[in-house]
Amino acid sequence: MPKFRSITDENAKVLYLETNALGSALLTTAKLNKGTAFTETERQQFRLLGKLPYSIENLQQQELRVYQQFLKKENNLEKHLYLRSLHNTNEVLFYKLVSQHLTEMLPILYTPTVGKAVEQFSQEFQQPRGLYLSYPDKERIDEILENRLNPEVDIIVMTDGEGVLGIGDQGIGGMDICIAKLMVYVLCAGVNPHRLLPIQIDVGTNNEQLLNDPLYLGWRHPRLEGEKYDEMIETIVSAIRRKLPRAYLHWEDFGRENARRNLERYQHQMCTFNDDMQGTGAVTLVALLSALKRSKTPLTEQRVVIVGAGTAGTGIADQLCAGMIREGLSKEEALSRFYLVGRHGLIHEAVANLTAFQKPYAQRLKGESMTTLQLYDVVQRFKPTVLIGCSGQGGIFTEAIVKTMAAQVEYPIIFPLSNPTEKSEATPDDLLNWTEGRALIATGSPFGQVDFKGEKIPIAQCNNALIYPGIGLGVLVAQATRLSETMLWEACKALSSFASNAPDIKKALLPNFEDVQAISHCIALAVATQARQEGLAKVKQSVDLAEEIERQFWSPEYVNYHYLPSL
Incomplete structure (x- = not known):
C-alpha cells in the first residue's frame, strides 16, 4: 500500500513529501497524484517517464482544463459525478478547482x-x-x-x-x-x-x-x-x-x-459532535436571531412551531430553547413556547410512544382536547411567530397555513429547511407572495433571488456548512477533549457577527459563502478560546490561537516529492 508523510518546517509549512509509491501506484493514489504537473526530475525518480504526456503543466493550467470539462456536463448529477471522479483522481487539483468556484x-x-x-x-x-x-x-x-x-x-x-x-x-x-x-x-x-x-x-x-x-x-x-x-x-x-x-x-x-x-x-x-442535532440547531438559531433584529421582537417572546419532531427538529428546538433560557426564561417557560408537530399531529402529553427527546416538548393538556390537531389547527390556535420545517414533506406549508400565520403576526419567520429541494416545505417565491412580502425566510436548500414586485430578494440558506467546519477547526486548534454547549454558543455568536445587522427585511438573514473561510476562522477562534477558558483545551497556553489557526490552514498547492523506499 502506498505510504507518504509530509516534511514541514517549524511553522508547519510543508517543505516536501516523502513516499514509497512508484509508477502507476503514484498515479492512481488521489492524495499523491499530480498528473501532468510531475516535474522532469520526479518523472525520472518515480518511474513515470512515458506514462504521462510530454508537456509539464502547473496547477493553474490543469485547473483551467478541468473547469472547461466540468462546464460541459449537462446536469447537476453529472457535474457531481465528474467532481467526485476528479476527487478520486487528483485531490489537490480537485480542491483547487472547487475553491476557485465555491x-x-x-x-x-x-x-x-x-x-x-x-x-x-x-x-x-x-x-x-x-x-x-x-x-x-x-x-x-x-x-x-x-x-x-x-x-x-x-x-x-x-x-x-x-x-x-x-x-x-x-x-x-x-x-x-x-x-x-x-x-x-x-x-x-x-x-x-x-x-x-x-x-x-x-x-x-x-x-x-x-x-x-x-x-x-x-x-x-x-x-x-x-x-x-x-x-x-x-x-x-x-x-x-x-x-x-x-x-x-x-x-x-x-x-x-x-x-x-x-x-x-x-x-x-x-470530543464528538452530531451535525444533524447540534449543527442544524446552531445555524437555525443564528438565522432566527438575525430575523428578530428585523422584526424587533425578543427571542423570549417567540412562539415556535416545528414540523418534524425527529433528530433535526428536536435538535433545533434544543438550541432555540437554550437560547431563550440564556435570555432569562426558566426552562419550563421556554419549553412551553414550542409546538412540535409529528406525523400524527401536535405532540402533547397524551400521545403514545413519545421518545425521550420529544417528551420535554409535549404540550400540557390542561383539560383541553389536542388529540387531532394537525398543522393548520396548530397555526390557527397557537398563533406562532416562527414556523420551521424539518418534515421532508414537500409543500406541506400550504397557502392556507401561511396566510393564517401572516394574518396573526407582522413579520412571519418561516424556515422550510428540508433537503433536497423537492422536499422543501415551501418555496420562497410562494412564501413572499402569500405574505405580501413580509415573510423572513431561510431555507435548507439553496434558492436563487426571488423577484417580488420588481425587487430582487436574496434568500438565506440555513446551511450547516456555515458553522460546522469552523467548530471542527476550533476543536483541532485547541486540541479540545470535549465539545461543550458553551463552545457551541460561542460558535453561534461568531457566525451571528457576520449576519447583516441592517433592519431592512429585504436583506438575507445569513451571510453567503463568499466569506466562508473568514467566517470559519472566526468561529474556530471563538470555539478554541472558550475551550481554553473551560479547561477543555490541551494546546499549550503559550500558543496564540489566532496564529495557530492561520498556521494550520491548508491550501491546495503541489509540493516536491522525495522517494523513500523504506517508508
Missing part, C-alpha cells in the same frame, strides 16, 4: 445534489474511499482501522446511513454524505484533507428497494436494532479511541432513535 460548485458537491448521489451510490460506484465497518466484520474493526490510507487522522465523519438528508434509510450509500461533509471541512475551513477519514457503518438496511437491487453493495440484511446495534457502535467507538485517540468524531445522518442516544452516550468520553 459558490457555484458547493450546491453540486453538497446539498442538495449529494442526495441524488447517495440514492444512486451502488449504481454509480467508481472506487472505494474511506472505511466500511460491516457487521459481519465486527471482530476485525481494529484491523480495518489499520487499513486506512491516512496515517494521522484529525476528523472522522461517520454514519450508519439510516437518516440521510430528507430521504431516509440509504444503507451503505451514506458514505457519500460523509465524503461530502469532509470536503466541506477542507473547502470552508482549510482543514488538511490528508488527515480526514469517512466511515460508513454497515448494519444492514430496511430499504426494500436496496435489498432487492442486484447492484446493492452493502450487507443484505434487515437493519440491526437494540443490543446488537449498540454492541457494534461500542466496538467501533472503543476501537477509534484506542487507535485514533485525538480524532474528533462527527456523527452524521443517524436515524431518529439512535442519533441522540449515540451522542449522549459518548459525548463525555471523547
Whole structure:
C-alpha cells in the first residue's frame, strides 16, 4: 500500500513529501497524484517517464482544463459525478478547482445534489474511499482501522446511513454524505484533507428497494436494532479511541432513535459532535436571531412551531430553547413556547410512544382536547411567530397555513429547511407572495433571488456548512477533549457577527459563502478560546490561537516529492 508523510518546517509549512509509491501506484493514489504537473526530475525518480504526456503543466493550467470539462456536463448529477471522479483522481487539483468556484460548485458537491448521489451510490460506484465497518466484520474493526490510507487522522465523519438528508434509510450509500461533509471541512475551513477519514457503518438496511437491487453493495440484511446495534457502535467507538485517540468524531445522518442516544452516550468520553442535532440547531438559531433584529421582537417572546419532531427538529428546538433560557426564561417557560408537530399531529402529553427527546416538548393538556390537531389547527390556535420545517414533506406549508400565520403576526419567520429541494416545505417565491412580502425566510436548500414586485430578494440558506467546519477547526486548534454547549454558543455568536445587522427585511438573514473561510476562522477562534477558558483545551497556553489557526490552514498547492523506499 502506498505510504507518504509530509516534511514541514517549524511553522508547519510543508517543505516536501516523502513516499514509497512508484509508477502507476503514484498515479492512481488521489492524495499523491499530480498528473501532468510531475516535474522532469520526479518523472525520472518515480518511474513515470512515458506514462504521462510530454508537456509539464502547473496547477493553474490543469485547473483551467478541468473547469472547461466540468462546464460541459449537462446536469447537476453529472457535474457531481465528474467532481467526485476528479476527487478520486487528483485531490489537490480537485480542491483547487472547487475553491476557485465555491459558490457555484458547493450546491453540486453538497446539498442538495449529494442526495441524488447517495440514492444512486451502488449504481454509480467508481472506487472505494474511506472505511466500511460491516457487521459481519465486527471482530476485525481494529484491523480495518489499520487499513486506512491516512496515517494521522484529525476528523472522522461517520454514519450508519439510516437518516440521510430528507430521504431516509440509504444503507451503505451514506458514505457519500460523509465524503461530502469532509470536503466541506477542507473547502470552508482549510482543514488538511490528508488527515480526514469517512466511515460508513454497515448494519444492514430496511430499504426494500436496496435489498432487492442486484447492484446493492452493502450487507443484505434487515437493519440491526437494540443490543446488537449498540454492541457494534461500542466496538467501533472503543476501537477509534484506542487507535485514533485525538480524532474528533462527527456523527452524521443517524436515524431518529439512535442519533441522540449515540451522542449522549459518548459525548463525555471523547470530543464528538452530531451535525444533524447540534449543527442544524446552531445555524437555525443564528438565522432566527438575525430575523428578530428585523422584526424587533425578543427571542423570549417567540412562539415556535416545528414540523418534524425527529433528530433535526428536536435538535433545533434544543438550541432555540437554550437560547431563550440564556435570555432569562426558566426552562419550563421556554419549553412551553414550542409546538412540535409529528406525523400524527401536535405532540402533547397524551400521545403514545413519545421518545425521550420529544417528551420535554409535549404540550400540557390542561383539560383541553389536542388529540387531532394537525398543522393548520396548530397555526390557527397557537398563533406562532416562527414556523420551521424539518418534515421532508414537500409543500406541506400550504397557502392556507401561511396566510393564517401572516394574518396573526407582522413579520412571519418561516424556515422550510428540508433537503433536497423537492422536499422543501415551501418555496420562497410562494412564501413572499402569500405574505405580501413580509415573510423572513431561510431555507435548507439553496434558492436563487426571488423577484417580488420588481425587487430582487436574496434568500438565506440555513446551511450547516456555515458553522460546522469552523467548530471542527476550533476543536483541532485547541486540541479540545470535549465539545461543550458553551463552545457551541460561542460558535453561534461568531457566525451571528457576520449576519447583516441592517433592519431592512429585504436583506438575507445569513451571510453567503463568499466569506466562508473568514467566517470559519472566526468561529474556530471563538470555539478554541472558550475551550481554553473551560479547561477543555490541551494546546499549550503559550500558543496564540489566532496564529495557530492561520498556521494550520491548508491550501491546495503541489509540493516536491522525495522517494523513500523504506517508508
